[in-house]
Amino acid sequence: MKIITIGREYGSGGRTIGKMVAEKLGIPYYDRELVDKAAKTSGLAVEAIEENDQIVTRSFLYDLAIGTSYGYVNSTGVPLDLNTQVFLAQREAILEFAQSPCVIVGRCADYILRDREDVLKVFIFADRKARLERIAKEYGEEASKAEKLLAQSDKRRARHYEEFTDSIWGARRNYDIMLNSATHGAEKTAEIICMLAKED
Amino acid sequence: MKIITIGREYGSGGRTIGKMVAEKLGIPYYDRELVDKAAKTSGLAVEAIEENDQIVTRSFLYDLAIGTSYGYVNSTGVPLDLNTQVFLAQREAILEFAQSPCVIVGRCADYILRDREDVLKVFIFADRKARLERIAKEYGEEASKAEKLLAQSDKRRARHYEEFTDSIWGARRNYDIMLNSATHGAEKTAEIICMLAKED
Secondary structure (H helix, E strand, O other): OOEEEEEEOOOOOHHHHHHHHHHHHOOOEEOHHHHHHHHHHHOOOHHHHHHHOOOOOHHHHHHHHOOOOOOOEOOOOOEOOHHHHHHHHHHHHHHHHOOOOOEEEOOOHHHHOOOOOOEEEEEEEOOHHHHHHHHHHHHOOOHHHHHHHHHHHHHHHHHHHHHHOOOOOOOHHHOOEEEEHHHHHHHHHHHHHHHHHHOO | OOEEEEEEOOOOOHHHHHHHHHHHHOOOEEOHHHHHHHHHHHOOOHHHHHHHOOOOOHHHHHHHHOOOOOOOEOOOOOEOOHHHHHHHHHHHHHHHHOOOOOEEEOOOHHHHOOOOOOEEEEEEEOOHHHHHHHHHHHHOOOHHHHHHHHHHHHHHHHHHHHHHOOOOOOOHHHOOEEEEHHHHHHHHHHHHHHHHHHOO
16 A cells, blocks of 8 residues: 555646545545644644745745744754745655555645655646636636636646755656546546555 | 557657557557558658658758659648658548547647547656666667667657647646556556546
């Protein structure tokens, strides 16, 4: 049994699929929960982490972080910017969770666990039309708002990934399998992932 | 049952996997065979097609094509360059083959059949190390030659795809599933494809 990391485009249903996989395999699912865990181990306030979660606004955060005293400092003792602190706190949580089989959605988990052989790295995507429909249906957003949300969210995820890894979000090189959830549907997509996770 | 198109990185075993899939499903497999078929329907010599297959060297071919008389001409009656003629001839062959279930490897088949709903579009990739090992083992190439072959072949495939489509070779947007053959192995990769091809 493996650790399963799931990267996903906004609106592709990666979260739902991740939950299905965890349920089918009877293992824990970590997404928002990671944030709380990270907060606890790092001493950062949950609110600060939630607010800065997967958003990169360097200058603002740098100002905010200077003069405060969080757990993570650079080699000369200066606190790292808040965004980096959040990343490092989440990283610690991921490493702890990954001591036993689980599903981890987002949070650069594929990168953080890249050197382990017992990790199945999945990326879920879908065409634009299917994602817009899903966002509208799932979150009750109007079409125009869904368009904006989609563009912003994907950009944020890409920037966050590229900020903290030396690789590109969604580049095939980082994954074992990439699935178009619009073609296969959530159920079938989850089944394929489970099938691969059960292999040695 | 579906048409299965397989795009693949050089050395990822896409050809082998395509053959396995065709065998498991009991349907025809088209790769090199497409070239012959294309030659027959277009009247181009098989040798010319083989030579120019998936290679783009515009200026040279343009010179060559001018003044000759192939089947494909532009709107003012001037023969198209040989490379384009080869592409169009292969395209015709693909459209003909795709009248019944089959496996088609390469040749921009995913793009040519992009508007059809009964097509499963697959892309096979693998990490560099695994591909180099595979090239050396399969084709008996020395390490240094394998490096060069890999770089050249992928570049050719990408250029060919981008020359004749409005999209990017290997971009997830063009596929239903992308599989890392080094992680899963050829057998398991073929099984996953068969499983999806049998769905409605």
